[in-house]
Amino acid sequence: MFEGSSRYSLLIMSIIALMAASVGLLSAIPLAELFMSAAAIIFLRKRFNVQVVIPTSLLMFIQVMLGISVGATISLSELSHTLNPAVILGLVICLTLQTSCSYWWLHHKEKWNPFESLLGAVPGAMAAILVISESGNKPSPKVVYSHSVRLIILIVLAGFISNTTADVAIEHTAIGWQQWALLSGVIVISMFFGKLSLRFGIPAPYMIASLVIAAFCNSYISEIDLAVPSYIVVFATALLGSLIGARLAETTLREALTYSKAGVFVTIIGLLVAAVTSYVASYVLGLSWVVVLLAWVPGSVEAMTAVALLLGLEPAFVMVNHAIRLLLLYTLPVVLKNRLEQLREQQ
Template identity: 40%
Template sequence: MLNAVVLSLLGSVLFVWLQIPLGAMFGAIVFLMVAGKVGRRLSLPGPTLTFVQLVLGIGVGVMVPSDLGAVSFPPLMLLGLITCMVGQVSISYWWLHKREQWSKTDSLLGSVPGAMAAVLVLNEAQQKPSGKVVFTHTVRLVTLVILSGVIAADNQAAEFYFFTGEESYWLLAVAAAAWGSGVVLEKIGVPAPYMVTGMLTAIGFGVMMPEASLTIPPVLVFIATSALGALIGIRLVDVSGREFATHLRSGVIATTLSLGVTLLCAYVFSQILEQSFVVLLMSWVPGSIEAMTVAAIYLGLEPALIMLNHITRMVILHSLPLAVKPFLRPGREVSRSEG
């Protein structure tokens, strides 16, 4: 157990030092995959997933600043965002289920455009968690990180941090309230309870006490991201070379189809809303909030509006466990290719 924790942190520190995008996550994934392949027995402390849910859930919640209320966000833009998300999920689901012969559950989880932490929690809730779901999301994440890097390749990096200022002791109260609420939701069987309560508690606190300027220490985000990478790395250890090639193809095709839907929706709604096509594209692409907002700052493309779209998308996706609970079963369907 201790070996896995130490290895994941070492990998995260090394990859961040090498300035690899999302190094905290990818470093942990690579180090634990290598360790698992050479025969090391790996496990993580029981509360690891709870910690990841709390930190990332609160992290999404505190990224909702009060001044975003002044940003113009017409109902048609929200309709476009939801339409785009539905299209992304639908076409990816069709490909994974009909063409790749995945089970309905795995196809649905593999089709969600982003929010890897929420998907991981839902995946782990199955009796037999699927490595290919995690692998597909990893491929999507790598692809989108590369694309966001290409977008900002010719620009100088700007000083930009999501978590700035003095850390507030109110964070402890928010974390305690989120944890207590999460325990209650967990007992009644709600998937990803701590992620949901962390996000909602942080948003509610920010609305009621904006003067507190709630922030979350970067070290907590780093550790939680490393822990998420460790959870992913351990799950990917069992993926064989043959499965690697197959799942890589599935992930690339599903990501490409999803991006195609994003391009189409961004173009159509740019005509309807008389908004910049590039702004809508960066607002709705299933990339990370950080990468897309920084790229928007680089290019001068309404970063507040782009950030608001991504926050809305993440709120929807982090609430996904509540929506899909009725469809989760104790067991896992077997894909036709597995049967």
């Protein structure tokens, strides 16, 4: 009935994302828009055989908006007040151990190939990982399931800790024309440098370019606050859900259960490593263990910062640590470009 509808993939995904984003804006359920849009794409594929192809323009939009959203949370003044070299070193050690232990499990126990094991092991940067995986033109439902399961578990844990979901709903704030002008300028500049970076073969070029440019503006343009309207972030998140759904739709139930099991074990490994390293760091640096744990657990910036706010546990420290973690993970494809290419060729 819907054969050939892949030509209308962008339209289909945009409509679904708009509907899911509307629900996300009106509900207090964390990331409802992401899971609803993913479920809708899977339903269309399984029930009506709709073949959805991920358009390049969609990936570009997601990269730019998520990059700006993360970059807008980073400023040099906040970094100087909340971080020191010892904390950054501890965060890097935690990330290294989480990735190494998860990689070992996926490669040696789950028998994943090296490339998929590395992508599935990287803790808590699903947007960046999806873009990296997509650049290889080889869909990897294993990686998507691993990160999706981890995201679901961490959202549930965050809701359990805060004991409420109403307080973590997105705060809808209006922005003025000056902020719109600044945001538009950042988008245009990000597109330019992203396209320029693409010529040099840099993975996730639009995301990295927009993140760096947004962070620079947030640090040096004090007259105007760089902000991304909440409904745009929600819409981009819903589009990300559509991308996830398009990747998961080709997976059988048996494969889904197998990949979900791997995701559960990887999540447990990441949480255990975060708990141990944060405890040692809190003892050495004289910080609160719960605060460091929230700052280093492989969750999203929004969810972990919301929990810190609810519990009164230094939300600025938690937010900046997660922003630095995402910054490190988003630049990982550049640092390990040659190694990633070698692993991809081994598939």
